[in-house]
Amino acid sequence: MSARRTLLFVPGARPDRFEKAVCAGADMVCVDLEDSVQPQSKDSARTAAIKWLVTGGSGPERIVRINSLKTRAGLVDLVAIADASPQNGLIFLPKVDGPDELRIADAILSEAKCPLGMIALIESLDGVENVQAISTASIRLEMIMFGAVDFAAELGCDLAEQPLAYARSRIIHAARRAGISAMDVPCIAVHDHEILISETAAARALGFSGKAVLHPANVKTVNDAFTPTAQETAKAREIVAAFEASETGLVLIDGKLVEKPVIRKMEQVLSAAKAAGLA
Numbered sequence: 001m002s003a004r005r006t007l008l009f010v011p012g013a014r015p016d017r018f019e020k021a022v023c024a025g026a027d028m029v030c031v032d033l034e035d036s037v038q039p040q041s042k043d044s045a046r047t048a049a050i051k052w053l054v055t056g057g058s059g060p061e062r063i064v065r066i067n068s069l070k071t072r073a074g075l076v077d078l079v080a081i082a083d084a085s086p087q088n089g090l091i092f093l094p095k096v097d098g099p100d101e102l103r104i105a106d107a108i109l110s111e112a113k114c115p116l117g118m119i120a121l122i123e124s125l126d127g128v129e130n131v132q133a134i135s136t137a138s139i140r141l142e143m144i145m146f147g148a149v150d151f152a153a154e155l156g157c158d159l160a161e162q163p164l165a166y167a168r169s170r171i172i173h174a175a176r177r178a179g180i181s182a183m184d185v186p187c188i189a190v191h192d193h194e195i196l197i198s199e200t201a202a203a204r205a206l207g208f209s210g211k212a213v214l215h216p217a218n219v220k221t222v223n224d225a226f227t228p229t230a231q232e233t234a235k236a237r238e239i240v241a242a243f244e245a246s247e248t249g250l251v252l253i254d255g256k257l258v259e260k261p262v263i264r265k266m267e268q269v270l271s272a273a274k275a276a277g278l279a
Contacts, residue, residue, distance in 0.1 A: 003226075005211075005226035006210055007027070008060075008214075011031075012037045012045030026219045027060055031052055031062075031063070033045050034067045034068070035094075056087070061089065062090070063091070065094060065121075066081070066091060085114040090117045090119055092119040098133065099130065099134050100137075106139075117142040118138060122171055123148075123149070131144070131174040155167075183210045184210070185211075191217075197225070200226075204225055210226055227276045232273075233269065235266075
């Protein structure tokens with residue numbers, strides 16, 4: 001599995017930006033057919049996005065975010081992608097409130113013999129309430145993303161770290177339990193580097209595997225934050241080696257007792273480093 005630290009959004013109505021986004025250094029690039037596309041441009045954006053997805057190519061993973069399956073536009077998006085049957089990439093489902101939406105998408109893709117994986121965006125009260133069931137609704141589901149802006153508006157709370165900590169933790173818990181990735185919402189202050197650094201550090205500390213971005217200039221900062229440093233990688237390798245060499249299953253390193261839960265964390269560090277091409 002390649003690294004999934006960053007997912008860069010690009011508007012579906014701007015096909016001139018698609019390849020620029022591919023070259024921005026993000027691990028994943030998502031052409032958006034939902035919020036960034038006006039109703040009169042939905043059809044042309046859909047056509048351009050599907051062509052881009054089918055064409056494929058080397059570089060980051062390719063994703064298309066369709067409209068909600070609770071809308072006509074979303075159903076048309078899903079069927080059109082299934083009919084085109086791209087062989088690589090992911091389909092991103094927004095405003096997922098329950099597991100049935102994933103099952104419907106899975107059934108339509110399966111009928112068309114389309115192998116795409118899926119991402120679910122959790123951005124409603126119902127979505128957070130049902131996130132455990134959503135996370136296991138389809139074997140195609142590879143990632144859950146938190147949509148903080150819509151969720152905060154529905155909950156009536158500030159768009160801030162503390163009021164949204166519960167929702168974030170539930171999403172991470174569900175994702176980890178299901179063995180899939182969890183990605184945090186993009187930083188909407190795209191030109192404020194300090195806020196971006198703060199939000200990204202908080203997301204990593206909480207357990208997210210990556211953070212989406214809205215602007216290419218934010219990609220490197222987020223990639224760096226979710227990539228283990230050389231020192232972290234070396235320490236993890238040292239701890240794992242010492243544990244494996246121990247005959248008792250216990251080892252002291254720097255005066256601290258190392259047991260299996262610590263080793264699992266160190267193995268995660270090494271996996272992240274390997275995915276980023278560093279180990």
